[in-house]
Amino acid sequence: MADPIPCPFNESDIRRGIELIYFGYSHLTRMADQRLETQGLGRAHHRVLYFISRQPGLNVSELLRLLNVTKQSLSRVLGELTQRGLVELRTSAQDRRQRLLFLTPDGATLESALFGDLSSRLSAAYAEAGNESVPGFWAILTSLIAEEDRAMVQALDGG
Amino acid sequence: MADPIPCPFNESDIRRGIELIYFGYSHLTRMADQRLETQGLGRAHHRVLYFISRQPGLNVSELLRLLNVTKQSLSRVLGELTQRGLVELRTSAQDRRQRLLFLTPDGATLESALFGDLSSRLSAAYAEAGNESVPGFWAILTSLIAEEDRAMVQALDGG
DNA sequence: AAAAATAGGACAGTGATGTTGACGTATTAA
DNA sequence: TTAATACGTCAACATCACTGTCCTATTTTT
Numbered sequence: 001m002a003d004p005i006p007c008p009f010n011e012s013d014i015r016r017g018i019e020l021i022y023f024g025y026s027h028l029t030r031m032a033d034q035r036l037e038t039q040g041l042g043r044a045h046h047r048v049l050y051f052i053s054r055q056p057g058l059n060v061s062e063l064l065r066l067l068n069v070t071k072q073s074l075s076r077v078l079g080e081l082t083q084r085g086l087v088e089l090r091t092s093a094q095d096r097r098q099r100l101l102f103l104t105p106d107g108a109t110l111e112s113a114l115f116g117d118l119s120s121r122l123s124a125a126y127a128e129a130g131n132e133s134v135p136g137f138w139a140i141l142t143s144l145i146a147e148e149d150r151a152m153v154q155a156l157d158g159g
Numbered sequence: 160m161a162d163p164i165p166c167p168f169n170e171s172d173i174r175r176g177i178e179l180i181y182f183g184y185s186h187l188t189r190m191a192d193q194r195l196e197t198q199g200l201g202r203a204h205h206r207v208l209y210f211i212s213r214q215p216g217l218n219v220s221e222l223l224r225l226l227n228v229t230k231q232s233l234s235r236v237l238g239e240l241t242q243r244g245l246v247e248l249r250t251s252a253q254d255r256r257q258r259l260l261f262l263t264p265d266g267a268t269l270e271s272a273l274f275g276d277l278s279s280r281l282s283a284a285y286a287e288a289g290n291e292s293v294p295g296f297w298a299i300l301t302s303l304i305a306e307e308d309r310a311m312v313q314a315l316d317g318g
Numbered sequence: 319a320a321a322a323a324t325a326g327g328a329c330a331g332t333g334a335t336g337t338t339g340a341c342g343t344a345t346t347a348a
Numbered sequence: 349t350t351a352a353t354a355c356g357t358c359a360a361c362a363t364c365a366c367t368g369t370c371c372t373a374t375t376t377t378t
Contacts, residue, residue: 009282009285009293011274011278012316013285013293014274014277014278014281014282014285015213015274015278015315015316016297016316017281017285017293017296017297018187018209018274018277018278018281019213019312019315020296020297020300020301020304020312021180021183021184021187021300022184022206023300023303023304023308023312024180024299024300024301024303024304025180025181025184026227027303027304027305027308028177028180028303042362042363042364043363043364044363044364044365047181050177054174054178059325059326060325060326060327061324061325061326068185069364069365069366070365070366070367071325071326071327072327072328072329072365072366072367073364073365073366075326075327075328076364076365077364079327095324095325095374095375096325096373096374096375097324097325097326097373097374097375098325098326098374099325099326099327115173115174118173118177119170119173119174119177121303122173122176122177122303123168123173124302125299125300125302125303126168126172126173126176126299126302128298128302129295129298129299129301129302130298132295133294133295133296133298133299134168134172134176134295134299135292135295136288136289136291136292136293136294136295136296137176137179137292137295137296137298137299137300138175138176138179139287139288139289139292139296140183140284140285140288140292140293140296141179141180141182141183141284141296142179142183142288143283143284143285143287143288144182144183144186144187144280144281144284145179145182145183145186146186149182149186153178153179153182156174156178157171157174157175201333201334201335202334202335203334203335203336218354218355219354219355219356220353220354220355228335228336228337229336229337229338230354230355230356231336231337231338231356231357231358232335232336232337234355234356234357235335235336236335238356254345254346254353254354255344255345255346255354256344256345256346256353256354256355257345257354257355258354258355258356
């Protein structure tokens with residue numbers, strides 16, 4: 001891959017990819033909206049719940065980096081979630097400056113339900129498109145992620 | 160497909176898909192942010208430019224439906240774009256109530272540059288993941304789109 | 319031991335983009 | 349002629365993100 005390879009794809013292939021990502025993301029994300037609204041929460045809250053569930057005990061900086069938002073932005077959402085008893089902050093034993101993030105049982109229950117909303121749609125898509133489509137799907141999306149963030153994303157799967 | 164098929168995917172496969180869509184979308188979308196900021200525009204403007212470019216002459220209702228936003232929301236963005244001389248509204252000859260949307264030459268130039276920002280990333284991802292990954296990628300994302308919207312999305316490719 | 323760096327938290331103001339409700343005009347369909 | 353439709357506007361509000369600033373406690377470096 002040292003040499004730039006002439007792009008074998010035409011504009012139409014690229015635009016199709018752009019559009020499908022836009023619509024695919026939009027449709028998937030919407031699956032949780034109803035439940036979130038019922039809970040008086042938004043998508044930002046969902047993302048926080050999701051990633052804490054994925055990596056229990058991650059610290060605030062790690063979550064900031066995962067979400068690619070500012071601490072003030074996260075602070076508002078996190079504050080609401082802890083106030084609501086869905087998230088718990090524990091001071092790290094290794095470094096007392098750090099706050100480690102955990103879901104409470106209520107938080108885990110909610111995240112699980114939200115996950116169910118998304119997963120019914122995504123697993124149906126996997127099934128409809130066929131097993132053999134999944135590795136390609138993963139590969140291209142992975143390749144869209146900037147190199148410096150790939151390890152972080154892949155570490156989600158390590159837990 | 161009449162019978163519900165036992166899901167062959169485990170939770171980990173599903174969560175991976177969710178995460179990759181989230182990060183993939185986020186990273187791709189960011190590619191245009193710098194240029195947008197330089198132009199004093201945002202992502203909502205970009206989406207409008209994109210879809211008008213894709214379907215010149217579409218009417219306001221069609222764009223509302225594509226973007227899945229309210230007319231008030233669109234109106235603000237569209238107003239800014241017409242004010243900026245990037246988009247042009249023409250009354251339809253067939254139905255004088257309708258406004259048909261076109262990019263101006265300046266609008267087309269900008270959209271083209273923005274497309275270049277996204278396409279360099281996406282075509283690199285196609286290349287990195289390999290040709291054989293692309294159909295699977297398309298298939299799964301297509302399957303994520305609700306049935307009632309698929310024709311609309313596929314019609315983008317018809318032009 | 320002291321200085322510097324770091325983690326997290328809070329305050330405050332602002333901006334982008336989305337929503338709801340309401341109202342109105344012109345045009346087309348019933 | 350009446351009803352429906354397309355679009356436009358006004359207004360207020362919500363979500364979620366940003367920047368700048370300041371502070372305390374803790375850890376690391378000098």
